[in-house]
Amino acid sequence: MAKVIFGSWDGKVIDNRNRQIFEIEEHPEFSDFDEFNAGNPIKAFFGGHGFFIFEKNVNLLDALLQYMERVAKESCGKCTPCRVGTQIIKRKLQALVDRTGRPEDLDEIEIIAKHVKDTSLCGLGQTATVAILEMLGSFREALVAELATPAPLAQHCRTYLSAPCIEACPSKVDVPKYIDYIKDGKFTHSLGVILQKYPMAATCGRVCVRFCEMACRRTQVDEAVGIKVLKRFVADHEQGVINEWFSTYKPAEPKDKNLKIAVVGTGPAGIAAAYHLLLKGYRVDIFESKPVPGGMAATGIPEYRLPKEVLGKEISIIETLGGRILYNQKLGRDLVLNDLVEKGYNAVFLGIGAHKGKMMRVAEEDPEIEGYDFGVDFLLRINHDYIDRGMPMELGEKMVVVGGGNVAMDCARSALRMNVKEVHLVYRRSQKEMPADHEEIEAAMKEGVIFHFLTNPTRILVADGKVRGVELNKMALGEPDEGGRCSVTPIAESEFVLEADHVIPAIGQQVELGFVDPKDGVELESWGTIKVNPSSLMTTRNGVFAGGDCVTGPATLVQAMAQGEKAAQSIDDYLTLGRVRFQPRDRMSQLVADVQPMISTGISIPVKHEYRVKIKELDPMIRKELFEEVEKPISVDEAYAEAQRCMRCYRVYSVITEQ
Ligand SMILES: Cc1cc2nc3c(=O)[nH]c(=O)nc-3n(C[C@H](O)[C@H](O)[C@H](O)COP(=O)(O)OP(=O)(O)OC[C@H]3O[C@@H](n4cnc5c(N)ncnc54)[C@H](O)[C@@H]3O)c2cc1C
Structure with missing residues (x-):
């Protein structure tokens, strides 16, 4: 475990300079700080809250200079203290490193750094000089000593720009940047920032689970910035330019034009992998078992949350870029992995999702009974048979949906739209523990779904091969466990019956394993997902990669897209270098996550309270009978106002290593 020789973080000073290394106490936060990559020790770490020095021979002035160079480069220039102040500090540090400066320059640097911190308008400027101020405040004599006797310059500095919302996003979308472009009225540029990460911007702008908003520092002032709704705004606003853009897009020159890649599955993971591989100039064929593309975004998520037209347009980018989608081609049924290798595919990406419903394991449960449907199968039938083909569906008058996640909410809300008169949602814990998005829970309640918390099914009542009730x-x-989750126990003699014509277990999904043949060499984890190397996403078979729900288990759209992008990068490395490269950005992100627990909360600068834009919705009494999209778009004025709420919490981090 790396030990801090000295440092200061959020005003908390650590000074072990006069102690032997074995006397220095260990902090669990630094358990991962020994090496940046193999054989390359971390000597120091700098960030928007301070710095830590792990080795005695760090050249402090050079480390500060390199940090400030990155800050000055990232300054947007809109406010003078940050634009000019960071440049002056940088020049003065350069002079000190070159030994042309004077010791008094340290005093001037301190005055300017304080001014930059106190008067800059955004998070970048407000934190840009914290490390330098903490060093000058508590360890000035170390800098003065270095002016007299410079430390060796043999050190390497890597800098990294991020923000809490970026770190929280699995795809690491540069959220403040696309919001900045909205502030400037440059909507195409804004969309461009999102498209660097994935093609499904309008889709994500509608159904993303918003890890970014949960991390948004604006919650410490009033409410999180409406990051998702702003994404939808630019994606919808600029929809017209997308296909034009991609039809004239010139992909990178691949190392070898004959290299081709097979992607299996057109869900978010497969689409993101194909997108990035096409942008890199590879030939890509996508094999899809169903007659429609989009995976769970198309067959699971209901039309009233994500219109199929929106999703379809974004998937068509793949074909515009030259990718081929081959439908009704199921791996394990119509083809096996070895066929792909024999057909000359140089690498394969598996993005086959997790589609098999889980049984509740209660008495009389049998998937063959009339009126029993797994949640995902029920939604697939609505999306595919009822909406796409206009086929009628007999659902009866009363339904019981079991589960507390988003799939359960989608089933219950869709059932109302299919004219089921009474929809009961049964969940074994309390509302507080429900994993579903709170907005989905509220929407279901407003539409009239009847919730039964702390309730669990024990038996399905069946007569004449049909569901009659639950x-x-x-x-x-019970008491919360170590993870904070409470156990639940049945209350004796509390049984009751809900009459029902239909029961929908929506308690999770598994990967359908029919595609694996022991001869393929693709191993599975004991819990049934595909085994991969987490850094490369390569499976146990060379050249075969996997990502999305089939690796993580049922997760989210943005996690699947992030894995698709990561796998595309690994495939590119594998095909061009024969090995998967170390990713410094991922490593920096890990280090930033490690220091998060040490960051104090609270906004120390005055910020005017401005509550977030209210999204207009169809009236619950009207919408519950329609599959029409519930959430309405925001106006240009609302988008400008919402974008202004972003505090632009950019932070620069840097790490000093030997090489
Ligand atoms: C009802 C429901 C609602 C959801 N709501 C949200 C939400 O609001 N927000 C959110 O972020 N996430 C949501 N999710 C989760 C999200 O949809 C998934 O995490 C995401 O789609 C996973 O992407 P994927 O590409 O890994 O898999 P999938 O989307 O499942 O795509 C897999 C694709 O592979 C194809 N396939 C499967 N097996 C084979 C085979 N053997 N051969 C060829 N093709 C095959 C499938 O047909 C499918 O097209 C929801 C999921 C469901 C079920």
């Missing part, structure tokens, strides 16, 4: 037990919450 027997349920009331549950009691």
Whole structure:
């Protein structure tokens, strides 16, 4: 474990300079700080809250200079203290490193750094000089000593620009940047920032689970910035330019034009992998078992949250870029992995999702009974048979949906739209523990879904091969476990029956394993997902990569797209270098995550309270009978106002290593 020789973070000073290394206490936050990559020790770490020095021979002035060079480069220039102040500090540090400066320059640097911190308008300027100020405040004599006797310059500095919202996003979308472009009225540029990461901007702008908003520092002032709605705004606004853009797009020159890649599955993971491989200039064929593309975004997520037209347009980018989608081609049924290798594919990406519904393991449960449907199968039938083909569906008058996640909410809300008169949602814990998005829970409640918390099914009542009802037990919450999750136990003699014509277990999905043949060499984890090397996403078979729900288990759109992008990068490395390269950005991101627990919360600068834009919705009493999109777009004025709420919490981090 790396030990801090000295440092200061959020005003907390650590000074072990007069102690032997074995006397220095260990901090668990630095357990991963020994090496940056193999054989390359981390000597120091700098960030927007301070710095830590792990080795005695760090050239502090050079480390500060390199940090400030990056800050000055990233300054947007809109406010003078940051634009000019960071440049002056940089020049003065350069002079000190070159030994043409004077010791008094340290005093001037301190005055300017304080001014930059106190008067800059955004998070970058407000944190840009914290490390330098903490060093000058608590360790000035170390800098003065270095002026007299410079430390060796043999050190390497890597800098990294990020923000809490970027770090929280699995795809690492540069959120403040696309919001900045909205502030400037440059909507095409804004969309361009998102498209660097994935093609499904309008889709994500509608259904993303918003890890970014949960991390948004604006919550410490009033409410998180409407990051998702702003993404939808630019994607919808600029929709017309997308296909034109991609039809004239010149992909990178691949190392070898004959290299071709097979992607299996057109869900978010497969689409993102194909997109990045096409942008890199590879030939890509996508094999899809269904007659429609989009994976769960098309067959699971209901039309009232994500219109198929929106998704379809974004998937068509793949074909505009030259990718081929081959439908009704199921791996394990119509082809096997070895066929792909024999057909000359140089690498394969598996993005086959997790589609197999899980049984509840209650008495009389049998998927063959009439009126029993797994949640994902039920939604697939609505999307595919009812909406796409206009086929009628007999669902009866009363339905019981079991589960507390988004799939359960989608089933319940869709059932209302299919004219089921009474929809009961049964969940074994309390509302607080429900994993579903709180907006989805509220929407379902407003539309009239009847919730039964702390309730669990014990038996399905069946007569003449048909569902007639569900027997349920009331549950009691126990003590929370180490992870904070409460156990639940049935309450004796609390059984009751809900009459129903239909029961929908929506308690999770598994990977359908029919595609694996032991001869393929693709191994599975004991819990049934595809085994991969987490850094490269390569499976246990050379040249075969996997990502998305089939690796993580049921997760989210943005996680699947992030893995698709990562796999595309690994495939490119594998085909061009024969090995997967170390990714410094991922490593920096890990280090930033490690220091998060040490960052104090609270906004120390005055910020005017401005609550976030209210999204207009169809009236619950009207919308519950329609599959029409519930959320309405925001106006240009609303988008400008919402974008202004972003505090642009950019932070520069740097790491000093030997090489
Ligand atoms: C009802 C529902 C609602 C959801 N709501 C949200 C939400 O609001 N926000 C969010 O972020 N996430 C949501 N999710 C989760 C999200 O949709 C998934 O995490 C995401 O789609 C996973 O992407 P994927 O590409 O890994 O897999 P999938 O989307 O499942 O795509 C896999 C693709 O592979 C194809 N395939 C499968 N097996 C084979 C085979 N053997 N051969 C060829 N092709 C094959 C499938 O037909 C499919 O097209 C929801 C999921 C469901 C089910």
